[in-house]
Amino acid sequence: MLVIFLKNIINNEIRRIWPKIDMPDFFVERLELSGYGDYYSNVAFVVSKELGSAPSVVALDLAREVQRYNCIEKIEVADPGFFNIYVDEEILNGLIPVVLAKNVEYGSRAMKGKRVLIEFVSANPTGPLHIGHARSAFLGDVLSRLLKKVGYEVSKEYYINDFGNQVEILANSIYKEYCALHGVEFSVDEEYSGGYIKEIAKEMAKKEGSRWTSCEYLPHFIEVGVLKNLDRIKKDLRGMHIEFDSWFSESELYEKGIVEEVMNIYRSKNLLYEANRSKEGGEAIRRDGSKSNEFSFRKEGGLFLQTSKYGDVEDRVVRRKNGTSVYLLADIAYHMEKFKRGFDSILNLWGADHAGHVGRLRAGIRALGLDDSKLEFILVQMVKLMKEGKDIKISKRAGSIIELQELVREIGEGASRILFMHRSPNSQFVFDIEKMKEGSVNNPVCYFSYGLKRMYALVEKSSYNGFFFNRSNYRLLREERELLKKVSIYHSVLEVAANLKEPHRILFYCQDLISAFHSYFSRYRNNDKILSADREKSKIRVGLIISLKIIVESSLQVLGIRV
Structure with a gap:
């Protein structure tokens, strides 16, 4: 606010x-170095470009006027134009x-109307859900809380991929x-292995007998398998205090004709053609071992969309x-449906392995005549976890997965949130989960809790001694x-x-505040x-400590951390 x-x-x-x-x-930022002011600004350098004057001259002219305000103790200008502010x-x-007046609502902004x-x-x-989904889950939840805090109207959505090859497998x-x-x-060519597959099969056998061994089974098994897994996913998310406002099914895109609507728009613009290979754009470079290279055979012929006209590397x-x-077609249809709902901003959190999909989706949206500047993508890198010095590896098809709820039960929800949020989303890092199980200040959750307990103890003691905050000349x-x-x-x-x-900035800020x-x-x-017999001194200090407590509690509320 200041x-x-x-x-x-x-x-x-x-x-x-x-x-x-x-x-x-x-910008105006807090100055870390003592003796050089409380805050500093780059304003003189920015304004000097507009005026064509030296930054030092601009800084002196501006300082002379700004320091007339009672709230400013003084302004110091240092070559070549640093603007250092001392506040009263x-x-x-x-x-x-x-x-104190706003309590945990301090920092909240009025609705932006967006x-x-x-x-x-x-x-x-x-x-x-397994540990590979953890970072996106916690990051999405915290970003939603953060955007609401600063005044946006936020809707959280889960897209259900319940159509196509994956659900057939x-x-x-x-x-x-x-x-x-x-x-x-x-026998099957591809399959998922794991205890959850056997659990669903046993439940179906118990309830439905052997009737499906001699009739068309696929639609029914897709429906039951998806619903069972989705119920489990929803339960796990609720257990981590992650709630969604809407769940959108991919199959709806086909049932409601949204996919075909997209195709009709492309046809009306003559953007489709039959061919064995892309006519426009260079041949895309596909790395060995990449998904694009692995499934390139599926792109050898069919109905092409001229995405190269809209910024893609190939059709x-x-x-x-x-x-x-x-x-891709379903994804374009899904995003067209998002646009129809009138959002000012459409934010997608995707795994970093989907990076190549961003450009072709943007091109498909542009081809529909929509403004793709409303789209924003955060590509979330995987976190490499270790336990007892060994890498934790996951594979759904091999049946070697560690469920996300297992991790949460082992180290706690707060520690899990901190683990996956303590770096920017696009950064990779290695973390040993044993460190998050320590019951000491080395565990960030314990560190936050310890700081709050100290604050609470001082506030309680002050109440017992009759110290309540008011303005003071201290x-x-x-x-x-x-x-x-x-x-x-x-x-x-x-x-x-x-x-x-980048919600990890709030985490770092909170840690810095508690450390201080x-x-x-x-x-x-x-x-x-x-707290002492000096009532004036104690009053201002109690007010300060309550303010710190409020800021920490507000920060943890945004981060979804309960201590």
Whole structure:
């Protein structure tokens, strides 16, 4: 809030001094180095480009006007144009009643009037959620909370891939086990292995007997297999406090004619042609071992869409020679349906292995005449997990999976969220889950909990002694001033994290705030005690500690962490 206040002051003076220039985009940030001010800004460098003047001259002219405000103690200008701001003590003190009044709603923004659809997890309903889905699940949930916090209307959606080859493999895998229970041999080319397949087969055999060994089984086994797995997925997500507003089925795209509607639009624009190979665009380079290379045989002939006209590297098959539609076509239809719902922004969290799909989907959307700038993709890298010094590997088809609920039960939901969110989504890292099981300050959840307990203890003690916050002329200690400066940037941390879609910034901020509090507590617990017979001093300190507690609780609320 204070950062925004300072930016507004600077903006007002820029308009007054240089009314003809376009309003520049500059920052005001907390200054870590003591002795150089409380905040600094790059404003002089940005404005100097508009004016064609030296940054130092701009900084001096602006400083002269800005420091007239009572809330500004002074402005120091250093070559070649650094703008260092010292704020008045009273304005830092003034943050405390604002935080206390708003409580955990501090940092929340009024509704922006913008609607965001965020699709995440969307794991195939061919098995339970496993640790490979964890990062997308927790990241999507926290991003949704964060965007709501800063004023967006957010809808969370899960896309159910219940059509095509994957669900047929699922049905055949269940049917194989079902037949075996009735002494009937059934072989398959591809299958999923795992205890969950046998569980579904046993349940079906118990309820439905052997009737399906002698009649058409596939549609029924697809339906039952998908529903059973989907029920399990929903239960697991609810257990991690992840709720969705809507569940959209791929099969609906075909049943409601949305896929065919897309094809008719392309036909009307003469964007389709029959061929064995793409006519336009270069031959795409496919890495050995990539999915694109593995399934390239499926692209050898059929009905092509001229995606190369819309920025793709080559035209794409949308319908194979045998008449079946490719996944890309359904995905284009699904996103056209998203556009129809009138969202201002459409956010997709996809695995990094889908990176190649982004360009062709954008091209397909442009070919429909839609504005693909509304689309945003976050490509989520896999996290390599280790346990007892060994890599944890997953394979649904080989039956070697570690379910996500197993991990949550072992290390806790809070630790799981922190584990998968403590880096940016596009970064890869290795993590040993044994570290998250430690009951010490090395475990981030324990560290947060320990900090809050200290804060609660001080607040409770102050209540017993009759200390309640009001405005005071108490002169802040250096550590207290630094803590309030950290509090002052909470709004900015939320806004930046939301704009960049990087919620790990809130995690780091929260850790930094608690670390600073621990240092403050340790330094003054015995010498110049935080709570003392000096009522004025104790009142301001209690207000500060309650403010810190509120900010930490608000941050953890956004992160979905319960301590």
